Structures are given as C-alpha cells and as structure tokens.
Amino acid sequence: MSKLIVKKFGGTSVANTERIEAVADIVEQSINEGNQVTVVLSAMDNNTDKLISLAKEIDPEPDLREYDALVSTGEQVSVALLAMSLLRRGIKGKSYTAYQLGIKTNSSHSQARILDVDVDKITKEIQGGVVPVITGFQGMNNVGDITTLGRGGSDTTGVALAVALKADECQIYTDVDGVFTTDPRIYDKAKLLKNISFEEMLELSSAGAKVLQLRAVEYASKFNLPVRVLSSFKDGEGTLVQEEKNIMEKPIVSGISSIDTEAKLTIRGVPDVPGVAAKILGPISDAGIDVDVIVQNISADNTTDFTFTVDNSNSSKAEEILKETSNSLGGGSIEMDDDIAKISIVGRGMRANAGVASKMFQALADNEINISMITTSEIKISVVIKKAEMQEAIKALHDAFDLDKELDS
Amino acid sequence: MSKLIVKKFGGTSVANTERIEAVADIVEQSINEGNQVTVVLSAMDNNTDKLISLAKEIDPEPDLREYDALVSTGEQVSVALLAMSLLRRGIKGKSYTAYQLGIKTNSSHSQARILDVDVDKITKEIQGGVVPVITGFQGMNNVGDITTLGRGGSDTTGVALAVALKADECQIYTDVDGVFTTDPRIYDKAKLLKNISFEEMLELSSAGAKVLQLRAVEYASKFNLPVRVLSSFKDGEGTLVQEEKNIMEKPIVSGISSIDTEAKLTIRGVPDVPGVAAKILGPISDAGIDVDVIVQNISADNTTDFTFTVDNSNSSKAEEILKETSNSLGGGSIEMDDDIAKISIVGRGMRANAGVASKMFQALADNEINISMITTSEIKISVVIKKAEMQEAIKALHDAFDLDKELDS
Numbered sequence: 001m002s003k004l005i006v007k008k009f010g011g012t013s014v015a016n017t018e019r020i021e022a023v024a025d026i027v028e029q030s031i032n033e034g035n036q037v038t039v040v041l042s043a044m045d046n047n048t049d050k051l052i053s054l055a056k057e058i059d060p061e062p063d064l065r066e067y068d069a070l071v072s073t074g075e076q077v078s079v080a081l082l083a084m085s086l087l088r089r090g091i092k093g094k095s096y097t098a099y100q101l102g103i104k105t106n107s108s109h110s111q112a113r114i115l116d117v118d119v120d121k122i123t124k125e126i127q128g129g130v131v132p133v134i135t136g137f138q139g140m141n142n143v144g145d146i147t148t149l150g151r152g153g154s155d156t157t158g159v160a161l162a163v164a165l166k167a168d169e170c171q172i173y174t175d176v177d178g179v180f181t182t183d184p185r186i187y188d189k190a191k192l193l194k195n196i197s198f199e200e201m202l203e204l205s206s207a208g209a210k211v212l213q214l215r216a217v218e219y220a221s222k223f224n225l226p227v228r229v230l231s232s233f234k235d236g237e238g239t240l241v242q243e244e245k246n247i248m249e250k251p252i253v254s255g256i257s258s259i260d261t262e263a264k265l266t267i268r269g270v271p272d273v274p275g276v277a278a279k280i281l282g283p284i285s286d287a288g289i290d291v292d293v294i295v296q297n298i299s300a301d302n303t304t305d306f307t308f309t310v311d312n313s314n315s316s317k318a319e320e321i322l323k324e325t326s327n328s329l330g331g332g333s334i335e336m337d338d339d340i341a342k343i344s345i346v347g348r349g350m351r352a353n354a355g356v357a358s359k360m361f362q363a364l365a366d367n368e369i370n371i372s373m374i375t376t377s378e379i380k381i382s383v384v385i386k387k388a389e390m391q392e393a394i395k396a397l398h399d400a401f402d403l404d405k406e407l408d409s
Numbered sequence: 410m411s412k413l414i415v416k417k418f419g420g421t422s423v424a425n426t427e428r429i430e431a432v433a434d435i436v437e438q439s440i441n442e443g444n445q446v447t448v449v450l451s452a453m454d455n456n457t458d459k460l461i462s463l464a465k466e467i468d469p470e471p472d473l474r475e476y477d478a479l480v481s482t483g484e485q486v487s488v489a490l491l492a493m494s495l496l497r498r499g500i501k502g503k504s505y506t507a508y509q510l511g512i513k514t515n516s517s518h519s520q521a522r523i524l525d526v527d528v529d530k531i532t533k534e535i536q537g538g539v540v541p542v543i544t545g546f547q548g549m550n551n552v553g554d555i556t557t558l559g560r561g562g563s564d565t566t567g568v569a570l571a572v573a574l575k576a577d578e579c580q581i582y583t584d585v586d587g588v589f590t591t592d593p594r595i596y597d598k599a600k601l602l603k604n605i606s607f608e609e610m611l612e613l614s615s616a617g618a619k620v621l622q623l624r625a626v627e628y629a630s631k632f633n634l635p636v637r638v639l640s641s642f643k644d645g646e647g648t649l650v651q652e653e654k655n656i657m658e659k660p661i662v663s664g665i666s667s668i669d670t671e672a673k674l675t676i677r678g679v680p681d682v683p684g685v686a687a688k689i690l691g692p693i694s695d696a697g698i699d700v701d702v703i704v705q706n707i708s709a710d711n712t713t714d715f716t717f718t719v720d721n722s723n724s725s726k727a728e729e730i731l732k733e734t735s736n737s738l739g740g741g742s743i744e745m746d747d748d749i750a751k752i753s754i755v756g757r758g759m760r761a762n763a764g765v766a767s768k769m770f771q772a773l774a775d776n777e778i779n780i781s782m783i784t785t786s787e788i789k790i791s792v793v794i795k796k797a798e799m800q801e802a803i804k805a806l807h808d809a810f811d812l813d814k815e816l817d818s
C-alpha cells in the first residue's frame with residue numbers, strides 16, 4: 001500500500017558520500033515500493049564539530065545568532081549532496097533549507113522550538129513527484145534570522161514535518177537497529193522490540209536510552225504520529241513507537257534502561273516544614289541544573305533527609321549550592337556520591353499487575369545488590385544502586401522478567 | 410571625513426580564523442576612523458574546493474541547483490565567523506546571507522547575474538550602527554532557489570551592494586597590493602598604480618591581469634562607482650579604479666599585461682566572401698569556446714588567412730571544429746600553435762599620442778622579438794609573440810615607456 005513517509009537520517013547515516021549513497025538507496029527502494037517520500041537530514045558527522053571548533057577559535061562563547069548561522073550550513077551540505085545523488089538516479093530529489101520553507105521557530109538561538117510548519121510548498125512538490133530533501137535541526141524566527149533547535153533537533157524536524165504533512169509514518173534512521181529491551185552492549189540477550197508505546201518510549205528516553213530524543217517523542221505523542229526507529233546500516237523493520245491502544249500485547253516490562261553518569265546528593269536533618277523541598281531545589285534549578293531522581297524521607301525527630309541526583313558535570317556546583325542552603329535552613333551535613341547507577345524498568349503492563357516492584361527488588365536482593373533510592377511512576381520503577389553493580393543488575397532484571405523470550409501476542 | 414564604504418574580502422583574506430581576525434582588525438580601524446562599513450566576504454580558501462570534491466564524489470557533473478545550494482554554504486561560514494569576531498570586539502557585526510537579504514538574480518545556476526538589490530534592510534541596519542557582513546557570490550532566483558554568480562561573483566556582489574547603497578567607495582581586498590604597471594613576479598621594476606580608469610582596468614583584466622574580475626569592473630563603470638583594490642595582508646592605499654575624468658594625469662601607457670595560456674589557430678586559403686568570419690567562428694562559439702584575439706588578412710589570390718586564439722584547454726576541440734569548417738568551406742590547411750604569449754600595452758593617453766604602436770614595435774624589434782599577430786583598440790595594443798620571449802618583451806616595453814618612473818602629475 002502506498003504511504004506518505006518522512007524519513008529522517010542522523011549524522012552517522014550521512015557521515016560521508018558513501019553513506020549518503022546508502023541513504024539514496026534506501027529512499028530509492030521506498031519509492032520503488034510505491035511510497036511518497038520526504039527526507040530530513042542532519043549534518044554530516046564531524047562537519048558540525050569542525051564548524052564549532054572554528055567558532056571557538058574566534059570566541060569561546062560565540063554570539064548565538066551567528067553560531068546558528070554557522071552550524072546551520074552543516075545540514076545544507078547534506079541535503080544538497082543527497083539531492084544530487086537522487087537526481088543522478090533519475091529521482092526528482094530537491095533540497096530545501098528550513099529557511100527556504102519558512103519553518104518558523106521562536107527566537108531562542110541554539111535551542112529554538114518549532115512554532116509553525118507551512119507545508120503548502122512541499123505538498124505541491126510531492127504531488128509533482130518530487131522527493132523534498134530538507135535540512136533538519138533548523139528554522140527561522142519572526143525577524144528572519146536563522147535558528148537551530150538544539151539537541152535532538154533533527155528528530156523534531158522530522159516529526160513536525162510528518163505531522164504537518166499528515167504523513168503515515170515518520171522513520172528515524174540511526175546507527176542502531178531500533179529500541180531494545182536493554183542496551184545490547186551491556187547484555188547480549190537484549191531483544192529488539194517490534195512495538196513500544198509513546199509513554200514507554202518517553203520513560204525509557206528520560207531514563208537514559210538515547211535512541212530517540214525526548215522532544216521528538218513528545219511531539220509525536222501529542223499528535224499521535226507513528227514513529228519508526230530503524231538502522232540505515234542494515235535492513236530491518238526496526239521498532240514502531242505508537243499509541244498504546246494500537247498495540248495488542250501488554251508486556252509487564254518492555255525494557256530496562258540505565259544511566260551511570262549521575263551523582264547523588266543528600267542533605268540531612270532539614271527541619272520538616274512546608275515548602276522545604278522548594279527551598280532546597282529552587283537554587284539548584286535557578287543555577288540551570290537539571291535534577292533527576294528526588295527522594296524525601298521523614299525521620300523520627302521531625303527532620304527530613306532529602307536526596308536527589310544530578311548529572312556528574314553539575315555535581316560540584318550543586319554541592320556548593322546545597323551547602324549554602326543548608327546554612328540558611330539550619331540543616332545538617334551534605335553528602336555527595338558519584339559512584340552510582342540508576343536502573344529503570346519500564347512497561348505499560350505494570351498498571352494492571354501488582355507485585356512488579358517486589359519482583360524487581362527480589363531479583364536484585366537475590367544478587368545481593370543493595371538499593372539506595374527508589375522512585376516510581378505509573379509505568380516505571382527506578383532504583384539507584386552502586387555503579388559497579390549496574391551490569392549485574394540489568395542482567396538479573398532482564399532474566400527475571402523474561403525479556404529475552406518472544407511475546408505470545 | 411566619514412564615508413560609507415563596502416569592503417569585500419576574497420578567499421585568501423579569510424582562509425582561516427587568524428586571517429578572519431585580521432579582517433576584523435581592518436574593519437575596526439575603518440570604523441574608528443569614522444566610516445560606516447558594510448562587509449562582503451568570499452568563502453574561506455579551500456572550503457569551496459572541499460565542497461566541490463564532495464559533489465564530484467556523488468556526481469562528476471552534479472545538478473547545478475544543488476551545486477549552488479552546496480557551495481553557497483562556504484560564504485555563510487565566513488560571514489558568521491567574522492560577525493562573531495566583530496561582536497567580541499564590541500562592534501555590532503551581523504551576518505546576512507544574500508538569501509536573507511533577497512539579492513535577486515536570474516536562474517542561471519552557477520553563473521547567475523544580479524538583477525536587483527533591495528537595500529532597505531541593510532540601510533536600516535547601518536543607520537542603527539550595525540556592520541552588515543554579507544555573503545558574496547550568491548543570491549536567489551524568482552522561485553526562491555539559491556543561486557551562485559560564478560567566477561568573480563563576490564567582487565560583483567561587493568560592487569552591486571555599493572551601488573545600491575550609494576556608497577562612496579567599494580574596496581576589494583586581495584592578496585596583492587593593488588594594480589601594477591606589470592606583474593611584479595615577471596619584472597621587479599613593476600610599480601603600483603595609484604589611479605587607473607575603468608576603461609584601462611577593463612582592458613588590462615581582459616588582457617590577463619587577474620586582480621579584478623571583468624564583471625565587477627563593468628558593473629562599477631556602468632554606475633560610476635569608485636573601486637579600490639588593496640591588500641588585506643599589509644597596509645597601503647592600493648589602486649583606485651575610477652572614471653577617467655577624475656584622474657589628472659594621462660600616462661600614454663599605464664600598464665602591460667600578458668597571458669601565455671592561449672593557443673593560436675590558423676585556417677589558410679579560405680575563399681574571401683562576405684560572412685566568412687561568422688562561418689568560421691560560429692561553430693567555435695556554439696561549442697562554448699571563447700575566442701580572444703582575431704586577425705584576418707586578405708591574400709593576393711582573393712583567399713584569406715584567418716587566425717584567432719583560444720584558451721589552451723579548448724585548443725584541441727577548436728582545431729577539430731576548424732577542420733570540419735575547412736572541409737565545408739573549401740578552405741586550406743589548419744595550423745595550431747600553443748607556444749605563444751600575448752602582450753598588451755594599455756593606456757588612456759594613447760588616444761592623444763600618435764606613434765605609440767611604432768614605439769612598441771621598435772622596442773620589440775630592438776630585442777629581436779618577432780611579432781606574429783597584432784590587434785589594437787582605442788587604448789590597447791596587443792601583440793602575439795613566442796612564449797619564450799614573453800618576459801624579455803615585458804621588460805623591454807616597461808623600460809621603453811618609462812613605467813618605473815614617477816608620474817609628474
């Protein structure tokens with residue numbers, strides 16, 4: 001059946017002209033299968049790094065408007081090269097910058113958000129048999145400056161275009177085969193997931209699985225656009241991320257994600273009064289530091305121990321801020337520990353199944369892995385453990401929840 | 410006195426970030442002298458070559474629309490980097506692509522011509538104390554595609570912007586000090602010219618002096634815009650190219666140019682009938698080959714010998730075409746000779762001075778240099794000689810016309 005598909009290829013997928021030819025092969029095959037295809041590209045791997053290092057030679061903290069004007073050239077190079085390759089094959093490829101299409105963003109240079117995508121021009125091109133090849137990651141603001149979208153921007157461009165074009169599917173090509181039950185480099189029994197819900201993907205992404213960017217998943221979820229994650233390096237169906245109701249089977253646990261680049265900070269003996277959490281975390285977030293896991297426990301003596309995790313790169317700064325907070329609140333000692341890992345199990349079947357948490361804790365206990373923090377959401381349970389035990393914990397949980405077995409759906 | 414100046418810097422002047430800082434120095438100094446400055450940049454040297462070689466990897470003859478989209482990124486990189494450098498110095502630099510400014514061209518991809526420059530946006534910026542930094546060499550056509558202007562395009566952008574802005578002067582920065590009486594690498598007595606007329610510059614450019622591109626000089630001449638050629642590598646006033654009436658002194662010979670990359674083709678014994686020149690040169694120009702010097706002589710027997718020169722790269726093709734023409738016209742033998750050089754003397758004072766040609770021929774005869782072709786225009790005399798005698802001829806003519814002496818104007 002003929003489909004309208006937006007295919008987005010990342011930096012490793014267009015790293016050199018050989019890879020660009022491979023992308024053209026994929027596009028050609030999809031067209032031969034009768035599909036209408038629109039392509040979104042990232043910059044060639046390394047190219048962006050080269051541009052950034054030029055900028056840093058001029059100014060370690062370059063002006064952001066000019067930074068965006070500079071790095072946006074990267075995608076323009078990719079799209080022109082792919083269009084050339086398609087044209088040589090007799091396919092009507094045609095490159096467009098986001099600027100040429102008027103993809104509107106706000107003015108937050110280097111981390112702009114897409115406001116509006118007018119697809120009249122592209123729709124006309126598609127109807128005329130053209131394969132539009134469009135720069136990801138960028139747009140223009142209301143005064144006509146070039147903007148870039150920041151991390152994960154190309155994924156977001158792909159999804160936003162697919163939504164605006166009312167495409168059947170947005171296909172995100174990467175250098176991995178799709179979404180796995182856990183990182184195959186950590187546990188070789190990891191299994192490729194055929195389906196996953198938006199919600200699970202969001203929880204897995206935020207828990208450390210880097211295969212799809214959070215913003216793109218949020219966008220797709222909001223507009224209910226199916227997103228397929230697949231490899232540009234080898235054939236395969238990849239993983240389809242879609243609305244939960246469209247997926248028949250409901251595995252209790254779909255996947256396990258892990259992250260070992262965080263540090264845990266604890267402030268002890270804080271007076272347990274209303275608003276104390278805000279008083280502790282306010283100055284942290286004011287400093288631009290993202291907080292991940294948060295746990296608060298009331299002690300017997302009406303004081304509280306407050307613990308949270310931040311990215312390693314921010315741990316010293318957070319510790320400093322926490323010391324000041326402790327002084328002003330009349331709190332106790334500060335502890336910092338970066339020898340930690342966070343393991344999360346995610347699954348939409350959890351809602352209907354009691355005992356998932358205790359099964360998780362039991363599996364860890366059986367392997368003598370001590371848990372130092374626990375948080376839960378509707379479809380996710382996260383634990384913080386010692387970094388050295390991360391791999392063992394993942395294997396134990398993967399086995400305990402039978403993630404290497406085929407689902408009988 | 411405060412002036413509005415457009416400064417254009419070529420590829421060697423922005424070859425790396427060190428050179429870009431040097432350009433920023435020049436801009437800063439001009440601003441400190443009270444001038445309003447607009448900058449036009451070429452792509453960083455090598456960058457364009459890298460982009461072209463990527464394109465050739467995909468397709469030896471890439472689609473021209475995509476080729477333009479690709480190579481136009483080169484200038485965008487330069488302008489963003491210079492704007493960053495200016496901003497770091499506290500100067501309000503702001504990069505613009507020709508696309509952002511809507512510099513309109515026709516649709517001849519890779520050799521487009523500028524049709525219209527709307528400077529409202531730039532004028533407003535200049536009035537607000539901004540230094541606009543604009544991509545040379547490019548524009549957009551009427552359907553919103555990116556175009557490039559081809560050889561000398563950045564010079565043309567500089568001049569066209571200066572004309573549209575009603576600037577006082579367009580300054581073209583290169584890696585030479587200005588326009589010399591002859592190429593200093595050929596004769597070390599060559600002297601920098603302070604002034605030269607548009608007409609002389611056109612004759613010198615077309616005769617082989619590569620310091621300014623023909624198109625830019627034509628454009629400047631048409632709109633009577635003074636153009637200054639100067640070095641971005643060292644201080645100096647360079648050479649001012651302007652209307653003849655604004656220059657006091659009228660040297661008989663201003664400069665000598667030479668070119669030794671042409672071949673001479675002769676077709677003998679062609680019937681001397683009307684239209685024979687068109688019959689000979691028509692097929693040559695139809696093949697896209699530019700003809701330079703043309704000489705026709707009538708023989709005693711009512712046939713004619715017809716001789717012309719073309720660039721070496723086209724000589725074999727031209728010879729082949731000429732053989733076919735000779736067959737159909739009933740002409741005689743074809744001769745081809747690439748062991749030649751063309752020497753031209755150019756000077757606006759020639760008009761009022763008889764005997765310039767005979768002085769030139771005498772100087773060459775005194776050095777036993779044989780002349781095989783002669784052509785003349787109002788302010789230029791060109792001779793074709795043996796390639797090996799080029800340097801000697803230049804020195805002889807430079808001495809004969811006292812070009813190493815100061816003018817007493």
